[in-house]
Amino acid sequence: MNLMSNELFKAVRYALYAGTTAVVGLSAAPVLAQDESSQQLETITVTGSNIRRVDIETSNPVVTIDRAAIEKTGKLTLGDLVQSLPAVTGPNTNPQVNNSGGSGFSSIGLRGLGSPRTLVLINGHRFLSGDPNAIPANMVERIEVLTSGASAVYGSDAIAGVVNFILRSDYQGAEFALDYGISDKDDGESQGYSFTFGHSTDRGSIMGGINYKKIDGVLSGHRDFSANAVSRLGSTSSPIGTFVGGSPASPYGRIRVPEEFRDTYDCTFIARNPEASGLNVETDYHCYVNANDLYNYATVNLIMTPQERTGLFLNGNYKLTDNVEAYLSVLSNKTSASFQLAPAVYGAVYGAVVSADSYYNPFGVEFSPSVGDDFRARLESLGNRAAANGTANNQVSTGFRGSFDVWNDYQWNWELGYDYGHVHQSTKTLGLPGLGALNQGTGPSFLDEVTGEVVCGTPDDPIANCTPFNPFNLQDPNTVAALLASQQIGVSQFFQIQKVKRFDLNGGLFELPGGTVQLALGVSKRDEYINSNVDTSLLIDFNGNCALGSQCASALQGGYDVKEAYAELFIPIVKDIPFLHALNLTLGDRYSKFSSFGSTNNTKIALEWRPIEDLLLRGTVAEVFRAPTIGNIFSGAGSDAPRISRDPCDYSGTGTNPNAGHPGCVGVPSTGPFQNEAVQSGSQLNAIASGSAFAGFPIGPESGKSFDFGVVYDPNWLEGLSVSADMWRLYLNNNITNIGAQSVIDLCFAGQTEYCSLIRRFQSGNGAGQIQTLLEPTGNLGRVDVEGVDFALNYRLPEFSFGRFNVALNATYLSKYDLQTAPGLGDANTVYHYSGHFMGFGSAQAAACPGAGGGVCLFPRWRAQSSIGWQMGAFDATWNMRYIGGFRMGSPSPSQDTHPYGTGNASLDGLYTDYGSTTYHDIQFGYNIEPINTRVDLGVNNVGDKQPPFLYANNTLNANTDPSNFDLMGRYYFGRVTVKF
Numbered sequence: 001m002n003l004m005s006n007e008l009f010k011a012v013r014y015a016l017y018a019g020t021t022a023v024v025g026l027s028a029a030p031v032l033a034q035d036e037s038s039q040q041l042e043t044i045t046v047t048g049s050n051i052r053r054v055d056i057e058t059s060n061p062v063v064t065i066d067r068a069a070i071e072k073t074g075k076l077t078l079g080d081l082v083q084s085l086p087a088v089t090g091p092n093t094n095p096q097v098n099n100s101g102g103s104g105f106s107s108i109g110l111r112g113l114g115s116p117r118t119l120v121l122i123n124g125h126r127f128l129s130g131d132p133n134a135i136p137a138n139m140v141e142r143i144e145v146l147t148s149g150a151s152a153v154y155g156s157d158a159i160a161g162v163v164n165f166i167l168r169s170d171y172q173g174a175e176f177a178l179d180y181g182i183s184d185k186d187d188g189e190s191q192g193y194s195f196t197f198g199h200s201t202d203r204g205s206i207m208g209g210i211n212y213k214k215i216d217g218v219l220s221g222h223r224d225f226s227a228n229a230v231s232r233l234g235s236t237s238s239p240i241g242t243f244v245g246g247s248p249a250s251p252y253g254r255i256r257v258p259e260e261f262r263d264t265y266d267c268t269f270i271a272r273n274p275e276a277s278g279l280n281v282e283t284d285y286h287c288y289v290n291a292n293d294l295y296n297y298a299t300v301n302l303i304m305t306p307q308e309r310t311g312l313f314l315n316g317n318y319k320l321t322d323n324v325e326a327y328l329s330v331l332s333n334k335t336s337a338s339f340q341l342a343p344a345v346y347g348a349v350y351g352a353v354v355s356a357d358s359y360y361n362p363f364g365v366e367f368s369p370s371v372g373d374d375f376r377a378r379l380e381s382l383g384n385r386a387a388a389n390g391t392a393n394n395q396v397s398t399g400f401r402g403s404f405d406v407w408n409d410y411q412w413n414w415e416l417g418y419d420y421g422h423v424h425q426s427t428k429t430l431g432l433p434g435l436g437a438l439n440q441g442t443g444p445s446f447l448d449e450v451t452g453e454v455v456c457g458t459p460d461d462p463i464a465n466c467t468p469f470n471p472f473n474l475q476d477p478n479t480v481a482a483l484l485a486s487q488q489i490g491v492s493q494f495f496q497i498q499k500v501k502r503f504d505l506n507g508g509l510f511e512l513p514g515g516t517v518q519l520a521l522g523v524s525k526r527d528e529y530i531n532s533n534v535d536t537s538l539l540i541d542f543n544g545n546c547a548l549g550s551q552c553a554s555a556l557q558g559g560y561d562v563k564e565a566y567a568e569l570f571i572p573i574v575k576d577i578p579f580l581h582a583l584n585l586t587l588g589d590r591y592s593k594f595s596s597f598g599s600t601n602n603t604k605i606a607l608e609w610r611p612i613e614d615l616l617l618r619g620t621v622a623e624v625f626r627a628p629t630i631g632n633i634f635s636g637a638g639s640d641a642p643r644i645s646r647d648p649c650d651y652s653g654t655g656t657n658p659n660a661g662h663p664g665c666v667g668v669p670s671t672g673p674f675q676n677e678a679v680q681s682g683s684q685l686n687a688i689a690s691g692s693a694f695a696g697f698p699i700g701p702e703s704g705k706s707f708d709f710g711v712v713y714d715p716n717w718l719e720g721l722s723v724s725a726d727m728w729r730l731y732l733n734n735n736i737t738n739i740g741a742q743s744v745i746d747l748c749f750a751g752q753t754e755y756c757s758l759i760r761r762f763q764s765g766n767g768a769g770q771i772q773t774l775l776e777p778t779g780n781l782g783r784v785d786v787e788g789v790d791f792a793l794n795y796r797l798p799e800f801s802f803g804r805f806n807v808a809l810n811a812t813y814l815s816k817y818d819l820q821t822a823p824g825l826g827d828a829n830t831v832y833h834y835s836g837h838f839m840g841f842g843s844a845q846a847a848a849c850p851g852a853g854g855g856v857c858l859f860p861r862w863r864a865q866s867s868i869g870w871q872m873g874a875f876d877a878t879w880n881m882r883y884i885g886g887f888r889m890g891s892p893s894p895s896q897d898t899h900p901y902g903t904g905n906a907s908l909d910g911l912y913t914d915y916g917s918t919t920y921h922d923i924q925f926g927y928n929i930e931p932i933n934t935r936v937d938l939g940v941n942n943v944g945d946k947q948p949p950f951l952y953a954n955n956t957l958n959a960n961t962d963p964s965n966f967d968l969m970g971r972y973y974f975g976r977v978t979v980k981f
Helices: 006-020 065-070 080-084 433-442 475-487 632-633 677-679 741-750 753-758 844-848 954-957
Strands: 062-063 118-122 141-145 160-169 173-183 189-202 204-215 254-258 269-272 285-287 303-305 306-318 324-343 345-347 377-379 383-405 411-432 443-448 453-460 488-512 516-535 557-575 580-594 598-612 617-626 638-640 687-690 704-714 722-735 734-736 759-761 773-774 778-780 783-796 804-820 829-834 862-873 875-884 887-891 911-913 918-929 936-942 972-980
Touching: 065 080, 065 141, 065 936, 080 141, 324 759, 433 475, 488 557, 516 632, 741 753, 741 759, 741 773, 741 844, 753 759, 753 773
Parallel strands: 118 160, 687 773
Antiparallel strands: 062 141, 141 160, 173 189, 173 972, 189 204, 204 306, 254 269, 254 377, 269 285, 306 324, 324 383, 345 377, 383 411, 411 488, 443 453, 488 516, 516 557, 557 580, 580 598, 598 617, 617 704, 638 687, 704 722, 722 783, 734 778, 759 773, 783 804, 804 829, 804 862, 862 875, 875 918, 887 911, 918 936, 936 972
16 A cells, blocks of 8 residues: 555645755745645655655754755855755865865765765765766756764765765756856856756656766966965064965975085075086085075965866666566766876985986985985976876666555565666876986986096996986976986876665555554675776885876775665654654664675664654664775875874983884984974975785774754744754764874884884984884774754745745754874874864874865864745745854964964864854846746855965965865856756
């Protein structure tokens, strides 16, 4: 039999829900017909459950972005649209993030836990790439966002919640749309088109379309806030104050003064004078001064990734019999995108070797990765570093579904399906030197007195087919020629495949006073495989270098399979008695067996109680987990450049260093003072990040619990109003994380001696004891505890003579976000309090931040969205507001207002900078030209041209601000014309 609702108010609530829950641009949806003779509603499955019900408001807190909101938005991508939701916070990647957004990818991380802990679905099934930008916007009916843990329903990764893209179906007709946008700075131009068609009969339907989008890149130098890499704020070093700078690797170099020349230069580093040859130590160099010699790399970086994407989709279903239907869904997307960085850095720390016997080496000492004497310089002659990415996403879902009646005429629904996902990405890396050829040219060389030319080798053993050059004068024509000749293009290929076989069954069992008890069952088998290959020129060595000097990577090959079974039981205990208008209980359990680590079992219990018709009290307690990914396990070595704030090997005395004999201090001088220069100057280390297998570390799943308790009020006395509040908490143990440089050092000195072998120091030279390279493995370490409150208000006002209004508000308050880096390990365990704080690039807090990938972390306590929509006849308008609460950026150092490199620890006492809140206003106007079936939308995002907060050196790599949370484009105009046939 068909499940029915015997309460008409649920139909009204559904109509209101359909029209008002999309905060990102409300639409005036028609109310469902209220014919009292027909009160049966079709059952549906809402994200967060496998049970089919007529109720929209359940124990699961779900936010919906409907079709009208998608059509009206001026957001450049679907990822931008979802990332604007208040529940999405923290370091999410998007095309504004230059250093990791170069593929055009957007990530979605609910609750600030990063995208690995948010599951992305299409029609309730796993979407392999997880990139919302790869989904053609014209194929999406709505987006449902579940903000509660759901591992018992969906398995791994559904820790913070689920984002489910529901595709359009049963469409009749055709439509064509053109869109265009441009910033008020006359850049960031976007243009696109889409075509959608559909046809339905009583036996089935077919729907398909194409989507094209092109977005131009925008340089950091085109915005005042990002044009310069600001080096310090409140600096106590020379010179004092704020100055523009950036990287110590300038075109004229930075050379550590060898011991033999310390009397010549009363400083640690020198730089070549611009017009000098570099061959005379006495006259060609000057002491390196930050204010004059730092290189401003920000100008040529990007704040918008140039990208071009084309998407195709096809949805179809056909009834084979009255009770059996075949279906097919196909999605294909191709994206071309690129990132751009300042010219490559050349130097000893990056694999360059300059022989002490080189004719062009006036210092007479060797510079190499194995010796502490260092030099580095910027290779402007090779142009900017860039990577061109081509990504293909393909997703196919097909199968059969149907229904049958069992005892007492209960209807059961079944589905037998197969999902296939495939991702291929090809990357070409440009602007990098070939170190093999360069190191030959900086080997031993001499001046041939007969020819007057410099020759590789020695007089007794000259080397043929070798061109010597001056590594300390990169502007010398011979050096430029050698650099250009060495330039290579690095190519990498990435393939990922997912195959899922599944069977689902659900239906009614028997009656209770509250209704029909329902059961959902299912089994599945999922196989995943990754194969990533890189050119030998990009393969990283254990010193963190490769033949092309930087952008080093490693091959990755591996896979796993998982077999799963789930059960979900819905028990309507009682209804329609005083103070028990409805009382429902849901129990869920999912068993997962992974070939990579073993098995896990996760359960949930959810309760819904309506003491009266208008009021819903709900609560869910669920176990959650995340399995280690293929990359977590099998990733090889990859370049990293972290910063550290302390080194236990440091010693200021003149006697015996008490830690010199520690296994973490191998190479540190046994007597006299020692200072880690990376700590002293805030400079970056040379590090290697890798998977657990490469480092020989065991790894297993992370696990925890999710709690959600809320109230929903839909008063009958004020039709159209719905308000809700949900208190939530989520904690995780044994976090899967890349164990950062500072944690490796701290754990080594906390008695975890297996970490000491990951620290390699120079054994000789002026840099003896300095960290040469450090291995950052992936493993299980740390505990996260996050909690907060979600608020929502939706109100559709009565219709007036001057139109109909909708008002909506969604807000999230993040009351707590704590991370223990190493629970139970004494001094190695640090508690970071992220809520309401910004953690700068290179800081230990940012390195440990879930989902940050070593970047920056910002978790405002408040994030909110509000919307006022108006419709009158063929006209409509929307005013959207996006609110990001204030935050604190701080330092434990009383000598500085804000630490120059963002290493301030918000859990310690110190001085802080408080930033106020940021509010963006977006407006949209629409007009339906009904005689020609045409709709025109015009709008402006960021009407007030609100600029992002200026965070100084805390994120110079990405525009001196936080591109994950704030708008970098400024005021942006957009328009769209849609024609229906």
